[in-house]
Amino acid sequence: MGFLNFFLGEKKSSASVAKERLQLILAHERNGRSASPDYLPQLQRELVAVISKYVAINPDDIKVHMERQGDLEVLEVKIELPEPGGR
């Protein structure tokens, strides 16, 4: 067995190939499932409405993005405020 392994050692077992392929494709598919939940556009519109009460901003200046990092889901909200001179 050891002798055989010496020659096969360089080659990956088919099971480990299967595992690698699965990990890659599932990471991709899980992202697809959770990347943009249905409520993101609605959330963006409401954020624009709230912030516009206090600061004049452009709707495009708010970016809402959902990301998966391992077991954590991260909701990222980026708001660009207009330059002070603009007001």
Added chain:
Amino acid sequence: MTKIVVVTSGKGGVGKTTTSASFATGLAMRGLKTCVIDFDVGLRNLDLIMGVERRVVYDLINVVNDEIKLTQALIKDKQLDKLYILAASQTRDKDALKQEGVERVLEELKAMEFDYIVCDSPAGIETGALMAMHYADEALVVTNPEVSSVRDSDRILGMLSSKTKRAIEGGEPIKEHLLITRYNPNRVEGGQMLSLDDIHDILRTPLIGVIPESESVLQASNQGTPAIHLAETDVAEAYKDVVARFLGEDKPMRFTEAVKPSWFKRVFGGK
């Protein structure tokens, strides 16, 4: 308090019906009043695996459509007086399963003080599968150590946590259990089959048991006897362990002996 358990997988042919039959039988052997329901409308098979195919007169769809009383459709097991079977319809199609009707049947079973309702899901991700999982409290996700089955199980796990009643209403999530069937420790040792650890790493769901690949499963289905009844077979013992763990008992995994992670790591290098 009745608990609803769905047996699901996404992929066909991995052992959902075999598992539903043995799991429900195992619960009834423990003295728990159990009903096992076939949700595979149009392609019923649970009746054959349970050996009651000649006693089916009415089915789930008849009850869902309010054509007959639930008690007329329940088939009592010949060996275990706490076990009942509700067959699927062979002639209608899957769209005949209406959510309100399914809910009513489950409520009636609860009123009859069943301890467990086991829902045998059809393959796929359509109406039948969604209905089988919708009202579940716990789920057995049946997976073979093979890429397409693992991928489909991942998809089903996603649906359990997004499309079910508990997920939609935002209650406590469904308790998920991973059950690996058709496991062959020798092929795992040879590097030809995904190991328990591999599958667990990928799906990240608590493992409730491992059913070894075995000729006795075919023997059991040939005879119409749930595999858990076949005395002194590894498969029957493995299913009894699954039932014990499900009921909270601490049982070490068996029939996985050839899997030695240290040896595995040495050969394939880490992870």
